[in-house]
Amino acid sequence: MNMTAELVDPAEAAALIAGQHGDPFAVLGLHRLDDRLVLRALRPEADGVEVLEVRTGRKLCALEPVAKGLFAGVIPRRKNRFAYKLRLSRGGDVWEEYDAYGFGPRLGDLDEYLLGEGTHRQLWRALGAHVGSHEGVEGTHFAVWAPNAARVSVVGDFNGWDGRRNVMRRRGATGIHEIFLPGITDGVTYKYEILDGDHALLPLKADPVGFGAEHPPKTASIVRDLSGYDWADAGWMQSRGAQQKIDQPISIYEVHLESWRRVPEEGNRSLSYLEHAQQLVGYARDMGFTHIELTPVSEYPFGGSWGYQPVGLFAPTSRFGAPNDFRAFVEACHAAGLGLIIDWVPGHFPSDEHGLARFDGPALYEHADPKEGYHPDWNTLVYNYGRSEVQNFLIANAQFWFEEYHIDGLRVDAVASMLYRDYSRKDGEWIPNQHGGRENLEAIAFMQRMNETVYGADDTIMTAAEESTAFPGVSAPTDTGGLGFGFKWNMGWMNDTLRYMSEDPINRKYHHDKMTFGLHYAFSENFILPLSHDEVVHGKGSLLGRMPGDDWQRFANLRAYFGFMWGHPGKKLLFMGGEFAQAQEWNNETSLDWHLLDQAPHRGMQALIRDLNHFYAKTPALYQRDSDPEGFRWVDGGNQADSILSWLRFGDEGTRPVLVVANFTPVPREGFRIGVPQSGHWDERLNSDAAIYGGSDMGNPGGRHSHEIAAHGFSHSIEISVPPLATVFFELAENRHA
Structure with missing residues (x-):
């Protein structure tokens, strides 16, 4: 022997x-x-x-x-x-x-304690794959949470994908497994091979905290060294807080990177992060937007999900380049004076076998019961927000994007689906909360804790909720029972006003309330007015395509609507293509129809959005009191017969008020008297019917001086020409306020 x-x-x-x-x-x-x-x-x-x-x-x-x-x-x-x-x-x-x-373990006792407790605010610095030196040797440290696993191995080309060779060390009762692999460097692909509690072999898993991923359809994680990036945006980071408050002008350009602009000469490929840093950033700055918002950039396997079914929450998608390329894009935004918001999806995740689904055998990140853990709308899985480690994973991910990528805001997707246990479920398909109600108390607590954490770490950032119900206090502080978001998308405003605009002008008088109802609750939250990607897909057509009438009227309707939006209380968000009146429904697999800018009506629409943004940014009355009822007053919100709306916007003391008049019929109105809050000269500052935008050029050149003739409850008024299907802005020429 x-x-x-x-x-x-x-x-x-x-x-x-x-x-x-x-x-x-x-x-x-x-x-x-x-x-x-x-x-x-x-x-x-x-x-x-x-x-x-x-x-x-x-x-x-x-x-x-x-x-x-x-x-x-x-x-x-x-x-x-x-x-x-x-x-x-x-x-x-x-x-x-x-x-x-x-080699001995790298994780310390404090890491293990915080990970086990679910309170590790920098979880990504403990878990994942970290390039560096350990005990004097260069290599990569791997760590993953898999509490139900009998064995976890790191596998890749470096060990012939043989799960026997690099079995990880289990760290006590926390369920953390770790190993240091000498010689493994940035760029190496890997996965985890896991035996469940019954020693059955599971499908190979990507790293839940992986910092890089292969280009789909490949699914391996990639070791990425995130250390050592020499950021050059300190000036922006120090000043951004002043630019993201509720009393500042915020106009957001929402973009799907894969289809914003393509390169037809090179197989119709998408632009890279570095190319977007040049082309997209320059375009958004020229157009006067203050922020770019990206549909999710976390790695996602299916392009048709637009990123809303992510697998690699800690990995910028490799479709457009490496992590440092994405950092360079963020830096370019900041150099141009633009904030960057990314869509973030903590509401659900896909069931792809290489992802989080039954990660170590039984349900881990998701609920075991499909009445809680399965999302019928999207055929996806729902996070178990009541599990402290899952909460920690998601909250740390939010913090990760702020710290490691210097992003300026998170827009949280599908908040309504998280708030309610019966969301899109029939009777008998959902489980009530501990009090018998429909609210998801664990998800509510998660969102409150997330906002407390990210704002507590840096109050210059912003978060926004896509929330489609009347859930109270979405943007209220958590200490008053609110969810703690900085802003909330005003989905009701979007739905009502688009329905109104789709009506033939002759019928709009019967739907007048759809344009005014939003003012009943406009100041209950810090609202963003969204015309997002959701409004130009799934058979809805383009914004232009939803406007009634002949070609001239369709363009005029959309110009009037944009004017109404920019004059309405609330921050602004417009999905790409809307700014030049994309004619076709958005297709994520092709470029926007940039060739349309060869045509005057589309160039005119683009010029209008550019001018609206610049006018908005330099006119305090249009933004300073967006969330304050004192910043808005109807002049005449009840003129149903003429489908004309008029209102006033006020800024802080010492700023000049703005009068907005919107005519949603093709009938021009000469000698139309409008009440104003004080005497003086009212300059016409912007008119969506101007010839440069493609309009009939009816307006009020030189502005109008008020007369002591009472109208609409005011002692003074001005007599104006109201162009057809148009929105006109007037500003008091003198430095007075109402």
């Missing part, structure tokens, strides 16, 4: 070779056996193994084969641990490597 067999328990040897051993660190590497120092190595790729002392470089001994792929030997004249390497050979090939089982 081979005497080295005495150095390895036969049962343990069999488990190691079969890949069924749950604690290989207890066997492999250096261990004391009686009074001897024994080294064991599982290297099935080698025929021979020798032990080298790192300090001197000399060979200490050769290990003997115990069983196929398993080697062991006694280190002569050594009693204590030391730094060593293995010299491996197979046929005529010889190479040297450090032994992964020669």
Whole structure:
């Protein structure tokens, strides 16, 4: 019998070779056996193994084969641990490597405690794949949460995707597994091979906290070194807080990177992050937007989901480049004075087998019961917000994007689906909360904690909720029971006003309330008025396509609507293509129809949006009191017969009021009297019917002076020409306020 067999328990040897051993660190590497120092190595790729002392470089001994792929030997004249390497050979090939089982753990007790408690605010700095030095050797440290796993291994080309070779160390009761792999560098692909609690082999899993991912349809994670980026946006980071408050002008250009602009000469490919940094950033700045908002950039397997079914929450999609390329894009936004918001999806995740679904066997990130853990609308899985580790994972991810990528805001997708347990579910398909109600108390607590965490770390950032119900206090502070978001999308305003605009002007008088109802609740939240991607897909057509009438009227209707929107209380959001009246419904697989700008009506629409943005940004009355009822007053909100709306906007003391008049019929009105809050000259500042925008050029050049003629409850009024299907802005010329 081979005497080295005495150095390895036969049962343990069999488990190691079969890949069924749950604690290989207890066997492999250096261990004391009686009074001897024994080294064991599982290297099935080698025929021979020798032990080298790192300090001197000399060979200490050769290990003997115990069983196929398993080697062991006694280190002569050594009693204590030391730094060593293995010299491996197979046929005529010889190479040297450090032994992964020669390194101690990297995670500290505090990491383990916080991870177990679910309070590790920088979870991504403990979990995931981190390039760096450990015990004086360069390599990558891997750590993953898999509490139900019998065994977790890191696999990749570096070990022949053999799950026996780099089994991870389990850290106590936390369910964290870790290992340091020497020699692994940035760019290496990997996955986790997991045996569930019954020792059944699961599909290979991507790293939940992986910082990079292969380009779909490939699904492996990629080691990415996030350290050492030399940010050059300190000035922006110090000043952005003043530019993201509720009393500032915020106009957001929503973009789907894959289809904003393509390169037809190169197979219709999408632009890279670096190309977007030049082209998109310059365009958005020229158009006067204050922010760019991206549909989700977290890695997602299915392009048709537009990113709303992400798998790699910590990895910017590789479709457009590497993580540092994305950082360069963010930096370019900041250099141009633009904030960057990304859509964030903590509401659900896809069931792709390489993702989070049943990550270590049973339900882990999701609920086990499909009445709580399955989303019928999207055929996806719902996070278990009541589990502290899952909450920690999501909240740390939000913080990750702010800290590691300097983003300026998160827009949280599908908040309504998180708030209610019965969302899109029939009777009997959902489970009430502990009080018998429909509210998802755990999801509410999660969102409150998320906002408290990110705003607590940096109050210059912003969060916004896409919330389509009347849930109270979405943008109210958490200490008053609110969810703590900075802003809320006003979905009701969007739905009502688009329905109104789709009506033939002759019928609009019967639907007048759809344009005025939003003012009943306009100041209950910090609202963003969204004309998002959701309004130009799934058969809805384009914004232009929803406007009635002949070609001239359709363009005029849309110009009037944009004017109404920019004059209405609330921050602005417009999906790409809307600014030049994209004619066709948005198609994520092709470029926007930039060629339309060869046509005057589309150029005119683009010019209008540019001018609206610039006018808005330099006119305090249009933004300072967006969330304050004192900043708005109807002049005449009840003129149903003429379908004309008129109102006043006020800024802080000392700013000039703005009068907005919107005519939603094709009938021009001459000599139309409008009440004003004080005497003086009222300059016409912007008219959507101007010829430069494609209109009939009816207006009030030079403005109008008020007269002491009472109208609409005011002692003074002006007599104006109201152009057809148009919105006109007047500003008091003198430095007075109402």
